Amino acid sequence: MHHRSTPSPLDGIDVWDGHEPLGARRLAWAPSGTDASPDAVVSDLRPVPPSPRYEGLSVIPGLIDTHVHLIGNAGGAASGFLTWPLVTPPTEQVLHGLAHARQALAGGVTTLRDLSADEVQFSLARAVEAGLVEAPRLLAHGMVSMTGGHGDMFVPPGVDPRLRKPTADGVDACRALVRAHARAGATGIKIATSGGLLSDGDKPSWRNHTVAEIDAIVDESHALGLLVAAHAHTTEGIRIALRAGVDSLEHATQLGGELAADVIAAGVPVAPTLLINDAIADGTVAVTPDQQAAARELVATRDAGFAAAAAAGVDFVLGTDANGFHVRFGAQMDELRRMGEVFGWSPERVLEAGTSRAAAAIGRGASSAVGAGSGGAVLGRIAVGAAADLVVMHGRPWRDSGALDTANIVAVVARGRVVAGALPI
Template structure:
């Protein structure tokens, strides 16, 4: 179990173990189920042989032991990059650390980053530039070998000289895999599937932090994009597309991707088209705001200039897209440097401001709607009988006031039925 800054409850967590089965109950706690408030509720879940919510029903009455507390589903961050330096800020150079650090050490930093997000109530992370480090970490987390949030990992199919490739200096000999031509793209998708990827990432435009890049540049030919998406979908893998430019967004939609990352310069026509197709967008507001600020901690003057050119038009376009029904979900682009793991609540508050959403609609973007975006809507992002027991006990009512959603207000975090952060306050044992 991770440490919590909160004081432990007077009573220990409510649990009883028969063989390997542990069952928990909270009776009379205020609950929000991922869509709407349920009032005082009785929630029962299992750990051990099972990890699901066994029952959820109205409580006979609120329990005064839970005054000021509520239960919500665990948050889902649909866009992160776990492999960044996890130590104190400024302890390593953002660009060179991954290039000069062995995978055995990287995985430990990835786990530390994942656990930092967990402490803020994030129970599922989706890494969108994964390789064997994240695939291995994801399996260890799923198997209970190490404690932490769920991890979904997408392998990146990038082209030579494309957005992903331009994070590595030209003369550096050790590079992430790239693919040029439809057949090579199909092969790389298959290799990621064999390695255990949960999905595929592709870029259809250039980016901001990649060096010598331009957000307006095309990435991949249409034939390559079609091959990537077709092969991924044939293998049951969803495809997330990095796209800043109008042309990049259009080409991603033409290829049939499942989600778009950033979508910074989305037009009204493209927003309506994406909404009709059920394509979701993670707007990643904080990272581009911070890069655009010109603060040298967050990147070069070149990156700041690129970010400013996008941000100056972004907010009005995204506000209009939301009004047209485009479904935005939580995605921070956290890498431990520009956006720290645990900054997810700050990203949600930025989304509420830019998109003009209520606290409840914004919280849906981090729970039930985010779960649907990562193709886990049947079990994650909601609290109901049969769903996975991923939940957060928090002080306040975040669906009414997003300011309540802060790491210092997290009392307990449960993943796969196990209490991994803090302690449950005053539940009762089922015998």
């Protein structure tokens, strides 16, 4: 059963609604009262005189991270990134995933999309949706990887094959795995159209799946109402993903001005995952020499290419690839500030990347076609009828991106409940 909403309103607090500042408003929320949407929703947003009580404070929508990996050791251990899931039972993994989710929640993140989900994340998502645990809402994409592909190569070679995650080789097997993920509760599918950086023995330049297999995965996913997110580092991987009709690009590290027009024409959002690739390339996290060398090669021209793509109008959105090891949960505001630096954005465009644009990327924007299993109120906005996911902060982050810092968070409201800090009432 869903929790009751926290009493409101906030009378006379400055609001930024996901697109623009509204000035002082009376911000109130209430349960939706419908079976179609379990969310508490904003019920009042009328203009009122500013209140001295809220001087220096403002409200923005809760942040949305479109690319995370919840399952990993949340206890701060600095080793065992690849082996921890193999020696930790799923019943324990889900608790670590919940701990990671709550770290993100305290950092102002009210929605997460896990892009390598299985029964652990599907179970956690159901518990969150039922109001059994307090965490960001969770969208969980099942991975369809090939034998020896990006997802499969994460597993050390000596591991019993029976402990590996499922893979799919051939058109029929690819369709079957999409169907299995949908049956298990996936809200989307992830594929790889290039190799990766952290896979054990993988290379970014490697092809993953054939064109026929990728077409089958995308077709089957869309037939079941599931969005498809494509991991693609290389130029060729980006082209393959676009030709297949995917719904988002993840990393897209070699995206530059020449490909920007194709990405824009396809209307595909891009999660650039800057911090994790920076950290791997400069060695500030524990990686192998091969992983560091591959990352350095990829990021050498990345920033200039991304800046050109952003200037052309590519829809970059917040996606950190946070896994608790290479990027911590709660670093989403750091990622947004870094995006602003690389892309030369205004503070408002930085905020849009983590709110209204991110919501559209996951099918929960104001004009999105909502995917299977992800129904509910509009996210990433503060508007009457939108989900009551809010962050009360010191400062005006739409004027100064430096104010977009977890140290400035006063309260986080998710589904109408205060889940971190306290409302200034």
